[in-house]
Amino acid sequence: MMFQNQVIWITGASSGIGEALAVAFAREGARLVLSARREEELKRVADECNRQSNAADHAMVLPLDVTQTDTLAPATDQVLERFGRIDLLINNAGISQRSLCKDTDLSVYQKLMDVDVMGQIALTKTVLPHMLEHGSGHIAVTSSVAGKVGVRLRTGYCAAKHAVMGFFDALRAEVEDEGIEVSTIVPGFVSTPVAENSLTGDGTPFGEADADNAGGMAPDKAAEVILAGLGKGKREIPVGEGKEMMALWLKRLSPELTFRMTKNRK
Numbered sequence: 001m002m003f004q005n006q007v008i009w010i011t012g013a014s015s016g017i018g019e020a021l022a023v024a025f026a027r028e029g030a031r032l033v034l035s036a037r038r039e040e041e042l043k044r045v046a047d048e049c050n051r052q053s054n055a056a057d058h059a060m061v062l063p064l065d066v067t068q069t070d071t072l073a074p075a076t077d078q079v080l081e082r083f084g085r086i087d088l089l090i091n092n093a094g095i096s097q098r099s100l101c102k103d104t105d106l107s108v109y110q111k112l113m114d115v116d117v118m119g120q121i122a123l124t125k126t127v128l129p130h131m132l133e134h135g136s137g138h139i140a141v142t143s144s145v146a147g148k149v150g151v152r153l154r155t156g157y158c159a160a161k162h163a164v165m166g167f168f169d170a171l172r173a174e175v176e177d178e179g180i181e182v183s184t185i186v187p188g189f190v191s192t193p194v195a196e197n198s199l200t201g202d203g204t205p206f207g208e209a210d211a212d213n214a215g216g217m218a219p220d221k222a223a224e225v226i227l228a229g230l231g232k233g234k235r236e237i238p239v240g241e242g243k244e245m246m247a248l249w250l251k252r253l254s255p256e257l258t259f260r261m262t263k264n265r266k
């Protein structure tokens with residue numbers, strides 16, 4: 001029960017990995033702040049969290065859109081008013097992409113950057129001063145294997161996930177000696193609605209499951225791996241059990257081979 005009574009703020013908590021993390025932390029007795037845009041879905045997750053923790057009020061529903069950056073400071077104030085501190089922030093909200101570069105409108109790249117990069121940076125910047133003031137805290141971000149390797153149909157998503165990897169690795173170098181831990185979570189395929197919610201070239205949702213994600217790791221198992229990694233203070237947490245995880249070490253050992261393999265993977 002290493003997260004008991006810890007105050008944990010999860011974005012993207014209305015679905016998929018964020019939802020599974022919320023439920024897993026609730027079982028550990030954590031106090032939770034659940035954020036995403038869809039309030040009804042957050043309430044559903046909060047009910048489940050309160051059931052799991054046997055506490056009526058351990059989960060706070062705090063709807064927000066991470067791209068509305070002017071709302072993030074007031075949201076942080078609400079969390080501090082309710083719980084007095086934030087022990088762990090998990091920047092997990094995100095959207096993916098399913099379109100070739102030649103077919104993708106510039107506005108789609110802008111949206112991917114706004115949600116997957118700027119939203120994570122903006123929220124981190126509102127929470128960080130409170131952690132620095134207390135001399136402790138933990139900030140995590142859900143990047144991706146696509147944050148290490150470039151793959152077809154995801155030029156914008158790969159750019160965004162590489163960007164957060166760089167940002168949070170650099171942030172760690174700045175704040176680790178001040179008592180702030182920073183973890184990058186690196187999932188391969190996890191079985192969530194991420195493909196359905198992905199953006200196509202004109203910005204409309206892809207709307208279909210894809211075999212890779214559908215056959216990926218179960219979200220509750222992914223949550224287990226992430227909790228274990230965060231609990232140990234791991235700086236980088238790989239999450240997955242399929243062949244895609246090989247890309248993490250292959251990219252380091254043989255970039256050339258990785259480029260050939262990703263080109264041939266349709």
Ligand code: NDP
Pocket residue numbers: 011012013014015016017018035036037038039041064065066067092093094095096115142143144145186187188189190191192193194197213216
């Ligand atoms: P889901 O689509 O199930 O979850 C995405 C979450 O992000 C939802 O809760 C969604 O909630 C929220 N979200 C999207 N846009 C915004 C926004 N503008 N503001 C606030 N919240 C937002 O997919 P996953 O659970 O799979 O994705 C979670 C994270 O994991 C993402 O960052 C994704 O890129 C990453 N990831 C997933 C992998 C996988 O295979 N599933 C692999 C690698 C990384 P709402 O719509 O209510 O706002």
